[in-house]
Amino acid sequence: MLHIVVKSPFERNALESCLRLAEPGSPILLIEDGVYGALDNTNVAPAVKSAMADHPMYALDADLKARGVADRVIDGIEVVDYEGFVDLVVDKGPSNTWL
Amino acid sequence: MAEFEFETEGVVKKFMFLNRKAPYGTIYALEVLETVLISAAFDQEVALAFVDDGVYQIMKGCDTAATSGMKNFSKTYRALEGYDVEQLFVEKESMEARGLTEDDFIVDVQVVPASEMVALIAAQDVVISG
Numbered sequence: 208m209l210h211i212v213v214k215s216p217f218e219r220n221a222l223e224s225c226l227r228l229a230e231p232g233s234p235i236l237l238i239e240d241g242v243y244g245a246l247d248n249t250n251v252a253p254a255v256k257s258a259m260a261d262h263p264m265y266a267l268d269a270d271l272k273a274r275g276v277a278d279r280v281i282d283g284i285e286v287v288d289y290e291g292f293v294d295l296v297v298d299k300g301p302s303n304t305w306l
Numbered sequence: 307m308a309e310f311e312f313e314t315e316g317v318v319k320k321f322m323f324l325n326r327k328a329p330y331g332t333i334y335a336l337e338v339l340e341t342v343l344i345s346a347a348f349d350q351e352v353a354l355a356f357v358d359d360g361v362y363q364i365m366k367g368c369d370t371a372a373t374s375g376m377k378n379f380s381k382t383y384r385a386l387e388g389y390d391v392e393q394l395f396v397e398k399e400s401m402e403a404r405g406l407t408e409d410d411f412i413v414d415v416q417v418v419p420a421s422e423m424v425a426l427i428a429a430q431d432v433v434i435s436g
Contacts, residue, residue, distance in 0.1 A: 208428055224326065224358055227420050228397075230428035303324065303433035 208233050209299040210262075212241035213306050216251045221305040226254065231261040234299050236292065237284075238267040241305075245271070246279045259283055267292055319431035321345050322353045325360030327436060329380070330370065335363045336379050338436035343382075346389035353393035353430075354386075355423065356415070361400050364411045383413045397423050 210229045216222040222244045229235060235258070237245045244251055245266035255264070264284045271277040271286065280286060287295065296302055323342050327334040345352050356364060368380040394415040401407070401417060408417055418426070427433060
């Protein structure tokens with residue numbers, strides 16, 4: 208199952224709950240304000256880095272760029288374009304959105 | 307035309323409605339509940355999970371009379387049984403973090419730890435979150 212996080216970890220617990228309840232091995236895609244969870248040197252970066260041992264992590268390029276943070280992504284998080292987004296949904300679905 | 311026709315008769319999928327929002331501050335809880343009833347009407351296998359502030363949706367004693375026109379939908383959770391929706395799960399950690407116990411809920415639920423909730427979510431064909 209693909210887990211999609213769409214809200215900032217600094218505003219809501221969507222990412223925190225996703226990390227608690229997503230099955231190990233399941234991929235996590237950060238989009239919209241969820242991409243703030245993909246950034247390094249933040250208060251949540253340690254939790255995200257440790258979750259990367261259990262979950263392949265992805266972030267949507269367009270949303271990173273729109274927010275001016277594309278150069279701050281944690282090493283090891285795969286940045287995907289919209290085609291990559293679609294591939295994840297098709298290959299790893301069903302999907303569940305954390306909002 | 308024919309290529310858009312699908313054989314759906316008798317197809318039953320496992321649906322989970324993952325409730326994470328408190329009931330009356332936003333429209334999420336009510337919208338999810340209406341979708342639950344639609345899914346049940348189509349004879350799908352429906353489970354509800356209450357996680358994070360979603361556990362507040364099933365509090366006993368909700369009374370919206372003093373609010374301006376807000377519909378009290380709490381009793382709808384008790385009607386779910388009539389739609390054969392009987393799988394109601396509450397995440398133990400979310401419940402305890404809010405100082406609640408099973409006795410606080412308007413319906414019978416199964417309280418499960420996060421580790422079991424992980425498996426329940428992973429086993430679904432469709433997960434709809436609100």
